[in-house]
Amino acid sequence: MADQREAMAQLFLERDVENFLYHEAELLDERRYEEWLDLLADDVRYWMPMRRNVKLGELEREFTREGQDVNWFDEGKDTLERRVQQILTGVHWAEEPLSRICHMISNVQLLAVTPSVLEPADVTVKSRFLIYRNRVETETDILVGKREDGLRRVDGHWKISRRKVVLDQSVLLSKNLTFFF
DSSP states (O other), X not given: OHHHHHHHHHHHHHHHXXXXXXXXXXXXXXXXXXXXXXXXXXXXXXXXXXXXXXOTTOGGGSBOOTTTSOEEEEEOHHHHHHHHHHHHXXXXXXXXXXXXXXXXXXXXXXXXXXXXXXXXXXXEEEEEEEEXXXXXXXXXXXXXXXXXXXXXXXXXXXEEEEEEEEESOSSOOSSOOOSOO
């Protein structure tokens, strides 16, 4: 009976986390950035390493290292709030006119749950994303990759406590990274 209860709790937790990630994507697509910021923990770490082309046998060098090397971005909530405020001024050169963006999230997997699936306080989630962005008449970007998120339960709601974004390309073809992953 306990195994069945845990299995059901696991299914409900997976669905709850998926819905949270889909809701987050919807907020970003609808440019509801201030509501999106509310989904972030105050101590959030939001970063994306750079990817290198390496030979077989040198895979440990494929990504820049957290806190040691240059990354595409490595931000906390304060920086993300400032980026949102800059976009909302309407005079942000890279987002005027605003981009049209679609986030697609898939392959959501729970990697770790603490203390248990029956009482989840922290979860580690891996997912895949496809982001389509169109700006002005001719600028189109398609970014594909993986995310690893840490989610923390705060006052009964999930908050993103960390996000690692890994692009499946080694050369960034977008003109800027003003949008959020």
